[in-house]
Amino acid sequence: MSLKLHNFFRSSTSTRLRAALNLKGLEYDYLAYALRKGETRTPEYLTKNPQGLVPSLELEDGTTLIQSLAIIEWLEETHPEPALLPADPLGRARVRGLACMIACEIHPLNNLRVLFRLRDQFGADEAAQKDWFTHWVATTFDALEEALQDARTGRYCHGDTPGLADLCLYAQVWNNRRFDIPVADWPTIARIFAELDALPAFRDASPPNQPDAA
């Protein structure tokens, strides 16, 4: 199977998906889009992804999948091993819930386009953008740290196998560095991040290790 990954090195949703592809052992062509230059807004890319966002995963037949969580679920269904979700429904609900805490409550608020909107609508300078960004990270990381105080947490977010929640956690901690937010404030998250960062599948997916890294 030939896969094309439309993405951007610093995009945290792209980082999630790269790590998922790596964990599944799938190779892909890396197509880079410079977000600040509007490269995802071209008519050609918009036919693949009407939102003009990254990542998109283009399959061999030209079908393009959008939205990182939806793409990762597709990977899980079509390439079940190694599994990114536990086998039991309650465990799956926990892992998806932890993933959504990040994917639905932090990342959407701290996107580049959101920071641009804060600048354009409210005149938010870099310091105000940092306050905003940090506020949403802290709000949800405080709750995530609490949610991880659970016997089901293991070496990673759920047991001793990296999965969907870990993909989101890893990418978010990288994203936090944009505003120098130290992960040490959340010791369990920090511990899990370090465990993940020792795995080649994650490390190879990290922003500085991409071909378009500045």
Add this chain to the structure above:
Amino acid sequence: MSLKLHNFFRSSTSTRLRAALNLKGLEYDYLAYALRKGETRTPEYLTKNPQGLVPSLELEDGTTLIQSLAIIEWLEETHPEPALLPADPLGRARVRGLACMIACEIHPLNNLRVLFRLRDQFGADEAAQKDWFTHWVATTFDALEEALQDARTGRYCHGDTPGLADLCLYAQVWNNRRFDIPVADWPTIARIFAELDALPAFRDASPPNQPDAA
């Protein structure tokens, strides 16, 4: 199975989940939390949901599930009929992608707590909040309208059976009324909303039909 739904009539993530429970034919106890009064921030509720958000679904054994998308996936796995996702992986990816367009790109930006933050950090008044809210709805609804111009769209977002994407679409259109955003600007979304609103499972889940509706 005895289910307790911790929710709020106007919360759009709660509306999604109510409609999903109704489609699955599952009864639940309705527990209302007035968000503006901080009723989700009590120590007792925070033990169930460390984010202090609604909805949460509490199972008979006291296990509490969080995050609407994760809960709906759990419902789908434990109560497969009627299905909220198509059987084929590509169809499932499309439906989850459409759902995430709303769940990850509109709703998180337009939450009550986000509007409060805009007010507190940037002094955003009602008009500025409306500009913000409308901007994110329009940005993604424009793309969603485009994504629905697809042969796989039927009576509903994907074929002729209501599913996960429809749950999100229906709840978002209701949410848009908070700022009087007319759905008619997006004819396919408007058509699908009208189809859904004719179904008792959706209509009964709508904000004005809840016991805590103002």
